[in-house]
Amino acid sequence: MATATKSVIKPDHANRRRHFIFTDEHEDLRESMRSWVQKEVHPHRNEWEETLWPDSILKRAAELGFVGLCFPEEYGGQGGDYFYSLVRAECMSYSGSGGLNMGFAVHTDMALPPVELLGTDEQKRKYLVPGIKGEKISSLGITEPGAGSDVAAIRTTAERDGDEYVINGSKTFITNGARADFIVLVTKTDPEGGHDGITLFIVDLKDDEGNLVPGFSVSRKLEKMGMHASDTGELSFEDVRVPAENMLGQEGKGFYHISWELQGERLVAAAGCVASAERMFERTMEYALERQAFGRSIGKFQTIRHKFAEMATQIEAGKQMTYATAWRFANGEYPVREITATKLFTSRMACEVADECVQIHGGYGYMKEYEIERAYRDVRLNRIGAGTDEIMLEVIGRSYGL
Ligand SMILES: Cc1cc2nc3c(=O)[nH]c(=O)nc-3n(C[C@H](O)[C@H](O)[C@H](O)COP(=O)(O)OP(=O)(O)OC[C@H]3O[C@@H](n4cnc5c(N)ncnc54)[C@H](O)[C@@H]3O)c2cc1C
Numbered sequence: 424m425a426t427a428t429k430s431v432i433k434p435d436h437a438n439r440r441r442h443f444i445f446t447d448e449h450e451d452l453r454e455s456m457r458s459w460v461q462k463e464v465h466p467h468r469n470e471w472e473e474t475l476w477p478d479s480i481l482k483r484a485a486e487l488g489f490v491g492l493c494f495p496e497e498y499g500g501q502g503g504d505y506f507y508s509l510v511r512a513e514c515m516s517y518s519g520s521g522g523l524n525m526g527f528a529v530h531t532d533m534a535l536p537p538v539e540l541l542g543t544d545e546q547k548r549k550y551l552v553p554g555i556k557g558e559k560i561s562s563l564g565i566t567e568p569g570a571g572s573d574v575a576a577i578r579t580t581a582e583r584d585g586d587e588y589v590i591n592g593s594k595t596f597i598t599n600g601a602r603a604d605f606i607v608l609v610t611k612t613d614p615e616g617g618h619d620g621i622t623l624f625i626v627d628l629k630d631d632e633g634n635l636v637p638g639f640s641v642s643r644k645l646e647k648m649g650m651h652a653s654d655t656g657e658l659s660f661e662d663v664r665v666p667a668e669n670m671l672g673q674e675g676k677g678f679y680h681i682s683w684e685l686q687g688e689r690l691v692a693a694a695g696c697v698a699s700a701e702r703m704f705e706r707t708m709e710y711a712l713e714r715q716a717f718g719r720s721i722g723k724f725q726t727i728r729h730k731f732a733e734m735a736t737q738i739e740a741g742k743q744m745t746y747a748t749a750w751r752f753a754n755g756e757y758p759v760r761e762i763t764a765t766k767l768f769t770s771r772m773a774c775e776v777a778d779e780c781v782q783i784h785g786g787y788g789y790m791k792e793y794e795i796e797r798a799y800r801d802v803r804l805n806r807i808g809a810g811t812d813e814i815m816l817e818v819i820g821r822s823y824g825l
Contacts, residue, residue: 498552562597581665583667595645601641612674618678625669686762696773704735711783747761774806780799
């Protein structure tokens with residue numbers, strides 16, 4: 424008969440619990456990138472709310488290899504898998520600046536991936552290579568004043584004229600719009616063609632001297648509730664001429680191309696939501712242990728303790744959902760329903776966590792000097808950007824044939 428072991432198994436709450444999708448290499452990146460964000464980015468978070476994040480910080484990130492993580496080595500990237508994008512989004516959460524994180528993500532995870540997937544070798548050398556070096560900044564132009572959720576209703580046109588296309592129309596809410604060197608632009612080449620009339624172009628917004636190209640202007644710089652470190656612009660295109668070779672992907676297939684782009688964008692947004700919820704949780708935990716009321720730390724009241732327990736459970740659910748879905752995406756599946764559900768769940772979850780964290784801070788949570796006040800405003804965008812909650816519900820519902 425076997426003798427019973429004398430060792431007692433106890434819960435190990437301090438375990439780092441590395442998820443199985445990540446390797447030692449991913450964890451090495453996490454350590455070095457987090458340390459960089461904490462040392463060189465976080466100290467500037469307040470200043471950049473006033474001045475916007477400087478282009479030089481993207482260049483610095485590029486020098487350190489943080490921009491090219493998932494792009495092919497032949498274009499200056501490191502050729503890593505999709506999980507590196509998640510690690511990057513998670514590390515950026517230590518910046519304390521949602522606006523900076525969004526500006527970076529638009530470049531690394533929204534505008535450059537379609538250039539890499541759909542671009543010709545020439546386009547990749549002209550736009551992806553300097554993008555990876557941080558020498559050119561990119562933006563993505565889908566939304567228009569008259570069409571946001573309803574992408575097929577966009578009215579910006581690209582009309583063929585010899586070896587060029589002539590672009591007319593306007594885009595709004597464009598992140599990096601005022602600073603970008605080029606934009607991945609969603610246009611209509613066949614205004615009567617519905618979903619099949621949409622085509623993508625890479626459009627230079629500045630010439631080699633840094634002047635705006637003829638016909639392009641930033642008609643308005645928009646003031647926002649949060650994300651103040653990020654510039655958001657309304658862009659106008661009046662007879663902007665683009666060489667035909669700047670068409671990205673196939674003519675008339677832009678709707679499907681951009682739908683693919685949105686999947687990666689939504690997963691990275693989900694990783695950002697989970698990470699930002701974790702940072703809010705950690706900061707609020709510190710506060711709750713320090714703040715005294717009725718002779719004890721407020722974190723020791725059962726009501727507050729249960730708020731933390733609820734938040735921890737929601738964060739963990741969002742994290743597992745994100746990682747499991749990312750694993751499927753990275754392994755060749757196209758799990759649109761799951762990505763959509765993950766984006767919906769994590770953005771709602773992050774907003775709920777922000778709200779509870781403000782509550783636990785009491786009056787201090789309403790004060791600008793506490794980071795939770797900014798995080799609360801910044802995080803709200805996630806239920807709107809990259810597709811609203813209502814559109815996520817539509818996509819999920821329709822995926823069942825309803
Ligand atoms: C700070 C910021 C940065 C952004 N950055 C970019 C960017 O870089 N590039 C870019 O292209 N866009 C960007 N956007 C735009 C963003 O993606 C859109 O705001 C979003 O897709 C919603 O579009 P809309 O604002 O036109 O709202 P609308 O589409 O007008 O929706 C208004 C409301 O109606 C609901 N609604 C619409 N259709 C339906 C439906 N079928 N069923 C049920 N409800 C519906 C929506 O859910 C929403 O609640 C940004 C937005 C913000 C605020």
